[in-house]
Amino acid sequence: MTLIKSISGIRGTIGGKTGENLTPVDVVKFAAAYGTWIRKKSGSTKIVIGRDARPSGDMVNTLVCSTLQGLGIDVIDLGLSTTPTVEMAVPIEKAAGGIIITASHNPVQWNALKLLNEKGEFISAKDGEEMLKIAEKESFEFAQVAKLGTYQKNDTYIQKHIDEILKLSLVDAEAIKAKGFSVVVDAVNSTGGIAVPALLKRLGVKVKELYCTPTGHFPHNPEPLPEHLTDICRELTKGKYDLGIVVDPDVDRLAFISEDGTPFGEEYTLVAVADYVLNASAKKKGNTVSNLSSTRALRDITEKAGGKYFAAPVGEVNVVEAMKENDAIIGGEGNGGVIYPELHYGRDALVGIALFLTQLAKTGLQASRLRAKYPNYIISKNKIELTPTIDVDSVLDQVKKKYKKQPINTADGVKIEFETEWVHLRKSNTEPIIRIYAEADLEVKAEALAKKIIADIKEIITEKAV
Structure with missing residues (x-):
């Protein structure tokens, strides 16, 4: 399954089945949800669009712009642009938001809609959840013909x-x-x-x-x-x-x-x-x-x-x-x-x-x-793939208890400090995976720290299984 819906937008691979890949139907659905959310939230009916150069970009761009116009929203299309350029254009244009059509560093078969607020910043978790609910319910109301949005190209x-x-x-x-x-x-x-x-x-x-x-x-x-x-x-x-x-x-x-x-x-x-x-x-x-x-x-x-x-x-x-x-x-x-x-x-x-x-x-x-x-520090990046039945939160809680004498930050997973070294454990939002990043002043030390934590996790999982 390669369609990922998150609070910040939607991304996936082009083609395939609706709801499983990023199809034209999905693009229209989420563009409509975002546009509907914007209309409810803002008095402005202007949105800035820009895209990277990947081959699917022109198709996705056309779908997004047309959908927004169908909602009665005026579109300013920057064409081939950059994420930070779109972010800057939104407040300059006094727009209600922006959409960047890009899958960032993902391979060419991917594309995505990155969603911005009126400040040209990524939308918050709360706003993203509201937008996803609109998409799920498909509660869209499109404009009558006399109130369709306008389209303007601006490559400056x-x-x-x-x-x-x-x-x-x-x-x-x-x-x-x-x-x-x-x-x-x-x-x-x-x-x-x-x-x-x-x-x-x-x-x-x-x-x-x-x-x-x-x-x-x-x-x-x-x-x-x-x-x-x-x-x-x-x-x-x-x-x-x-x-x-x-x-x-x-x-x-x-x-x-x-x-x-x-x-x-x-x-x-x-x-x-x-x-x-x-x-x-x-x-x-x-x-x-x-x-x-x-x-x-x-x-x-x-x-x-x-x-x-x-x-x-x-x-x-x-x-x-x-x-x-x-x-x-x-x-x-x-x-x-x-x-x-x-x-x-x-x-x-x-x-x-x-x-x-x-x-x-x-x-x-x-x-x-x-x-x-x-x-000079080196970060060792690792992950452990778990079965779906394993309670990842419980595993991380056990790791936290094991190292309770060390400085620990739990704002995002569990980060444990060891003088000049640290290890950060985070669960994936989309897969049964724990990501483990460890840093030290030598690669061998960073890898050793990561291996130690991985061994601790495997021991915790084994004990829970007994």
Whole structure:
């Protein structure tokens, strides 16, 4: 079954049976539910739409736009765009919300509807539950012919997005231009191939485009992990470049490759950008937020800069909420997601690129030297597949009791601290799985900690079965 309905939207594989895959019927149903919810919630009847370049995007986009118009909603279609661009366009247009048609880092057969509120932020759990109830009941009322919504195409927002980034006080375009940087960009043949080179050229950076044609045919697995980035790493080893830049299909995740062809580390994208922002904002000691499964290095550099670090449950909406509550000046997720509220509350690879290049320009450091400045931690990512009859909550509760003398955070599963090491256990919302992330300063130590916890879980399950 590959149709996943959640509070933040709907995603699935294209084709197949209705209710089991993402079919045209499902797209219309959930677009209608979202549009109905928007009409009940807001006085505005305007929604912004944008999509990544995957081959099913045009079809899904047509269905979504037509359905919203059928509800009497006016549609502004950004066409090929990025997730952060749509997020910024919603409040600028004074729209009631937005839909981003993208399956993010999922393979090409997937697509999804990401749902935004009037602030251009992902809808809350409460709002998402209300929208899903509308979809379940199919309680839609479509407009009469005289009150159908309008349709407007607007492809100017990527440039507007870039304009706003260049206005930021911590982005020093002149310093970047003066360095004459040369970079390689891997945009996995999606909309990053439009947006990232456009930004870099405005910053005076020489660009080698690798997979920047927005056909939607991904040349490799689109998740920006080191094992998928061998082509750009190989290009960097030729020695002609200062940096490699990698984004996922909807440009909300960002990874760097150092000048010597070694991955900077997706976890360290946020760490490096936060380090620059924290120390450039000298008049204000800044706080930071990341999710519970992100590297400890962010806490280390935050405390070193005199700020406070806060951990949020996994999920962008949770990180944003914690950032607002704790007046964070930078935050995000360890998957390469940078949230810079001076621009907007959403993961944004474009602003991350501009801030990172400013840091390189001002410090004069090569990317590899900058990476060497930070505490070195390794995260081991594991999972245990369980039978559906096992009570996962009960298992996690037993693990918590076993380590009750350690600092424990239960905001999202169970996270246990061990001096400079930690382990985070979370149950999957869609499968009988416990995800186990462990971090330490050496890979062997992280793996040993993960194996120890896995052994504890298996022992608990065995004891319950007896």
